[in-house]
Every structure is written in structure tokens, then in C-alpha cells.
Amino acid sequence: MGLLFPEMTEPQQGFAFPRSLAEKYLPVHVADFVGLAEAKRFLLALAKRPRPIALVFHGDPGRGKTAMSFALANDLGASVRYIGAQRFTTDELDRTWEAVNYYPPKGKFWEVICDEADEATERAQLQWLSKGDIAANLRPVMGGAVEPGVPLPVIWVFTCNSTARFEKRFLSRCTVLNFSMYGAAGEIAEYLETIWVRETFNLDPAPARPNFARIVKESASNVRDCLIQLDRLILEG
Secondary structure, X not given: OEXXXXXXXXXXXXXXXXXXXXXXXXXXXXXXXXXXXXXXXXHHHHHHOOOOEEEEEEOOOOOOHHHHHHHHHHHHOOEEEEEOOXXXXXXXXXXXXXXXXXXXXXXXXXXXXXXXXXXXXXXXXXXXXXXXXXXXXXXXXXXXXXXXXXXXXXXXXXXXXXXXXXXXXXXXOOEEEEOOOOOOHHHHHHHHHHHHHHHHOOOOOOOOOOOHHHHHHHOOOOHHHHHHHHHHHHHHO
16 A cells, blocks of 8 residues: 555545545555565566566455556556456457557557456457567567567556466466565554554544554555554544
8 A cells, every 4th residue: 555645635525434544545656555565666667667568466355456557557657448357358358459559548558457367268368369469579470470560558467366367378478476475564564653643633532552563463464454454443442
């Protein structure tokens, strides 16, 4: 989750509910994320010098894979095409390839985000391979061979809980980034403390200060789960 804080918003009115902390502090740039050092290092370099590539973000739910996908698009200034869970089909891929082939992006790149892509069938994965290998920068020629071509300005991001269901040739075309281990437990605890001070500053009486290190440990360094615990503690007072 994010290190940078959004501007304070007006109080909720009517029947609207306040945003959860996990939503309120959702990061919008790659650098905003706590932990995930290796993934951040790679993606910050990519945002600085973008190139056509296919990426796989894998890890347990709540690890920030989808949020990181959109944060990367923000940093790139890319046009986003989103393919939601269970929509990674051959028909959807045909429409996506047509879009990125014939419609220029608003920025320099398209970013195609395929959420929960491990639910895709083998046929859909092979369809993606047959449509073009943007990572290897190849194109088919007469006789079934391939030669260097001009790659489309597209960055593909496939999110998944596990890579086990991907076809091997599909994975071989992608750069795989592991979101399973956040690391940086101390950094996360400091982040939670900063949010706690900000969110409880005007509460009277002030709720008892929690053990932030224990929250991080109990949540296995999953920042979203940490913020859910923090939300509950603030509500309970």
C-alpha cells in the first residue's frame, strides 16, 4: 500500500459511508508502495525507460498486484485496457489486439491489464502467443519462420495468485515478478504508525495505541490486512 497520503477530503454526507483505510491510502504510483522492493526496482526502471514487455505479477490475494498494475500505468502515462477476471478469452484477446493495433494510445504506450489471468484457458494463452510476441520483438514471415519486427507500444500485465496454471511457453515470454513476500516489516510498522496518528489526531478520547509490529506480524506483512486491522481498532476505540 501507499507511502504518500492523499489530500484530506470533505466529511461524508447523507447515507455515504466513509472510505476504509485500505481504500483511502491506495497507492497511485509505483514508488508509493511499502515493501515489494524487487518489483518496485524493476518497475521504476521500466517507467523511466519504457519498452514493450509482458509481465506476470504473482502472489497471494491482497498483495497489491492489481493496484501496482494501475500505478505503473499512471507512471507511464499509458492508455489502459483492462481485462477482468474470467474475461481472458480468445474473443476478448482478438478485440484487444485490434484495439492496440489500430488505435494509438493517448500517451506513448498501451498497458493491457489481465486480472486473474491464471483463470485463462490454455487455448486463450496460445492465442496470445500466436497474435504476436511483443517481448521477443518477433513477427512471422513466409515459410513459418520469424524475423525482427517493430514491436507494438504495448506493456502486458498478467496478475495471478500462482503461475502453476500457465502454459510453459506463455510464461517463457514473460518477466515474472513475485509479490508473495513484502519484506520491510519495520517500514510497514512505521507507515501504520503514521496513519494511526493522522486518523486519531482529533478523536476524543484517543484510542489506545496498538502494537504496530504485532499487527504487521499477524497480517504476514500484508499491508491491506494491516490497514483492515487498524480500521477495526479505530472503530472500536
